[in-house]
Amino acid sequence: MAEQPRADLLSPDTHGARTHTCGALRHDDTGEDVTLKGWVDTRRDHGGLVFIDLRDRYGLTQVVFSPQDNQDAYEAAGRLRREDVISVRGTVRPRGDEAVNPNLDTGTIEVKADSLAVLNTAETPPFVVSAHEERQMDTGEALRLKHRYLDLRRPALQDNLTLRHRLYQTTRRYFDDHDFLEVETPVLMKSTPEGARDFLVPSRLHPGRFYALPQSPQTYKQLLMVGGLDRYVQIVKCFRDEDLRADRQPEFTQIDVEMTFATEEQVYDLTEGLMADLWADLEDTTLETPFPRMTYVEALRTYGTDKPDTRFGMELHDVSDCFAGSGFRVFESIVDGGGDIVALRVPGEGDRNRAQMDRLEDYVTDEIGAAGLIYFQLPSDGSEMTQNLSTDALPKEYGRAAAEQVGATAGDLVLTLAGDPPTVYEQAGDLRLYMGEETGARPDPRSGEDQFLWVTDFPLLEYDEDEGRYVSMHHPFTAPQADDLDALEETPGDVQARAYDLVLNGNEIGGGSIRIHTRETQQRVFDVLGIDADEAQERFGFLLDAFRYGAPPHGGIALGLDRLVMLLAGADSLRDVIAFPKNQSGQEPMVQSPDWVDPEQLETLALRLDLPPDVEPPAHVARRSRLAS
RNA sequence: GGGCCGGUAGUUCAGCGGUUAGAAUGCUGCCCUGUCACGGCAGAGGUCGCGGGUUCAAAUCCCGUCCGGCCCGCCA
Numbered sequence: 105m106a107e108q109p110r111a112d113l114l115s116p117d118t119h120g121a122r123t124h125t126c127g128a129l130r131h132d133d134t135g136e137d138v139t140l141k142g143w144v145d146t147r148r149d150h151g152g153l154v155f156i157d158l159r160d161r162y163g164l165t166q167v168v169f170s171p172q173d174n175q176d177a178y179e180a181a182g183r184l185r186r187e188d189v190i191s192v193r194g195t196v197r198p199r200g201d202e203a204v205n206p207n208l209d210t211g212t213i214e215v216k217a218d219s220l221a222v223l224n225t226a227e228t229p230p231f232v233v234s235a236h237e238e239r240q241m242d243t244g245e246a247l248r249l250k251h252r253y254l255d256l257r258r259p260a261l262q263d264n265l266t267l268r269h270r271l272y273q274t275t276r277r278y279f280d281d282h283d284f285l286e287v288e289t290p291v292l293m294k295s296t297p298e299g300a301r302d303f304l305v306p307s308r309l310h311p312g313r314f315y316a317l318p319q320s321p322q323t324y325k326q327l328l329m330v331g332g333l334d335r336y337v338q339i340v341k342c343f344r345d346e347d348l349r350a351d352r353q354p355e356f357t358q359i360d361v362e363m364t365f366a367t368e369e370q371v372y373d374l375t376e377g378l379m380a381d382l383w384a385d386l387e388d389t390t391l392e393t394p395f396p397r398m399t400y401v402e403a404l405r406t407y408g409t410d411k412p413d414t415r416f417g418m419e420l421h422d423v424s425d426c427f428a429g430s431g432f433r434v435f436e437s438i439v440d441g442g443g444d445i446v447a448l449r450v451p452g453e454g455d456r457n458r459a460q461m462d463r464l465e466d467y468v469t470d471e472i473g474a475a476g477l478i479y480f481q482l483p484s485d486g487s488e489m490t491q492n493l494s495t496d497a498l499p500k501e502y503g504r505a506a507a508e509q510v511g512a513t514a515g516d517l518v519l520t521l522a523g524d525p526p527t528v529y530e531q532a533g534d535l536r537l538y539m540g541e542e543t544g545a546r547p548d549p550r551s552g553e554d555q556f557l558w559v560t561d562f563p564l565l566e567y568d569e570d571e572g573r574y575v576s577m578h579h580p581f582t583a584p585q586a587d588d589l590d591a592l593e594e595t596p597g598d599v600q601a602r603a604y605d606l607v608l609n610g611n612e613i614g615g616g617s618i619r620i621h622t623r624e625t626q627q628r629v630f631d632v633l634g635i636d637a638d639e640a641q642e643r644f645g646f647l648l649d650a651f652r653y654g655a656p657p658h659g660g661i662a663l664g665l666d667r668l669v670m671l672l673a674g675a676d677s678l679r680d681v682i683a684f685p686k687n688q689s690g691q692e693p694m695v696q697s698p699d700w701v702d703p704e705q706l707e708t709l710a711l712r713l714d715l716p717p718d719v720e721p722p723a724h725v726a727r728r729s730r731l732a733s
Numbered sequence: 734g735g736g737c738c739g740g741u742a743g744u745u746c747a748g749c750g751g752u753u754a755g756a757a758u759g760c761u762g763c764c765c766u767g768u769c770a771c772g773g774c775a776g777a778g779g780u781c782g783c784g785g786g787u788u789c790a791a792a793u794c795c796c797g798u799c800c801g802g803c804c805c806g807c808c809a
Contacts, residue, residue, distance in 0.1 A: 148770095149765085347806085
């Protein structure tokens with residue numbers, strides 16, 4: 105262990121409490137005797153004069169040490185290093201006109217230091233920490249996560265956490281104003297078979313049995329409705345043991361909402377009100393409500409996804425009819441087999457050269473996974489349309505018809521993919537997003553241009569090829585639409601759900617549904633899912649039992665708080681809006697979790713390791729494990 | 734489980750078969766009384782992730798492996 109650097113500098117703090125933060129002082133405070141405490145951000149040593157930028161959460165204040173004011177303090181200040189923690193007592197004085205720093209909120213003043221107390225010294229940090237973002241190098245995230253307490257000193261991260269805090273406050277105030285009760289639900293609950301993998305917690309008192317961490321408090325919040333709580337909200341941690349992404353963490357936070365007697369319209373209205381308050385408080389903008397709505401089918405047909413980014417055009421069109429009788433065998437055989445030819449118009453890209461188009465074709469086959477790309481280019485000079493097919497294979501009139509149907513004019517590019525729905529639409533949707541990014545048509549996440557959208561009328565079930573059965577698209581408690589109920593057993597794939605997603609700029613930020621509240625309907629859905637009565641009773645008996653005693657209709661929504669903050673902050677990763685996030689392999693590099701545990705702990709829990717051959721526990725674990733057994 | 738990109742000084746990167754591996758920044762020392770990402774001078778700092786191979790010669794090419802990031806699968 106390194107010794108305390110410059111230990112002789114340390115001095116007791118005789119200054120008492122701080123009088124101001126480092127972001128507080130203004131010209132009006134001139135002449136005030138103040139005490140500031142904080143970190144040394146920057147030191148500018150002029151030999152006969154030392155400037156320190158003192159930093160805390162609130163800002164930077166320039167402190168000046170001069171031998172005329174206090175010889176000892178001046179000498180000590182010359183030995184200060186970045187990230188030392190100091191207390192300064194001094195006098196606020198105005199800066200001359202030419203010395204004002206317009207980049208600092210406190211830039212019109214400085215503090216003339218009369219006394220310095222060095223509260224703690226710092227070793228040289230592994231990377232530069234500074235409120236001056238220009239000093240900041242783009243240090244690798246691995247190192248920043250390992251020393252998260254240093255990274256957290258940067259205003260960029262503090263701003264994100266501040267935003268997150270304000271989102272909590274606005275959310276709680278909003279729901280309180282609407283008569284919601286915040287109720288905590290258990291973190292140690294029971295494993296549910298459907299959905300994501302559970303995190304398990306072994307039970308010491310019941311050897312061999314496990315709690316599970318909630319993927320969401322879904323069943324508990326429904327039981328709160330049965331319990332007559334009427335309106336429930338919780339800002340709650342949820343856990344899913346699946347692979348991570350930039351926008352997916354194994355533990356994440358939801359704004360979980362449930363209402364008795366709720367209709368879809370009430371959920372939309374309530375959620376829109378919250379978003380309006382959030383945007384008013386955090387973005388200082390007025391959202392237009394109600395938000396537009398689109399059915400799942402329309403979203404898939406028009407945007408190739410259930411979370412469309414509607415901020416830019418390039419909508420998808422079914423141009424199958426345009427190619428009827430064209431003689432182009434690839435298209436004709438796909439259409440004859442029930443497939444579609446899907447086109448999108450890319451404005452202003454009709455003059456791309458051959459090499460560019462070849463690269464695009466490669467992207468479509470390699471990255472998107474489509475069989476091929478047929479395209480039509482309309483040069484901006486109005487000259488003849490070109491296509492990447494010989495006119496023998498496909499006479500040009502058919503391409504022209506397709507171009508006309510998608511509204512293409514001179515200078516536009518028309519891209520077509522062919523295949524079976526829904527896959528071809530999803531591929532075309534991927535292509536649309538790619539072209540949107542590539543051409544700059546899709547607004548930047550930081551543009552502030554926000555478009556909310558409700559996606560409605562989801563299918564209740566989708567067929568899972570691997571499992572050979574239907575699975576819930578949302579979750580097994582989602583109510584089918586009343587008109588479709590009769591079809592549940594005959595054509596389960598056609599049943600629509602009373603489910604909805606909230607989409608913001610192409611990101612799913614929430615989803616919910618009106619729930620099943622009768623035992624009979626719930627059992628019918630379980631049946632279709634292949635869960636028979638015995639199994640249902642074993643897994644979800646508590647819910648089915650509750651439904652026997654007068655369960656009211658209810659429904660709600662869950663909003664992804666981390667993603668909301670990420671989008672509001674303009675961050676690229678969830679990790680930038682979570683204080684102590686996990687890396688892509690699910691580890692937390694600072695405390696180094698997950699970690700091995702002592703064999704004694706395992707024994708207490710009646711557990712024994714059965715590791716794959718390529719996993720070698722550290723020596724102390726392996727050794728003690730042998731002793732214990 | 735798979736694909737792509739990356740790993741060189743404390744940090745961010747350049748170097749991509751041929752002298753002693755560079756730059757910026759940080760760090761250390763000296764100088765400097767109005768700077769504000771202060772400036773000047775000097776200096777220290779490297780197992781080029783790791784292992785193997787090809788070669789007269791490897792940071793550079795090949796194979797393997799580990800680590801990180803992004804994505805696919807997965808995420809009711």
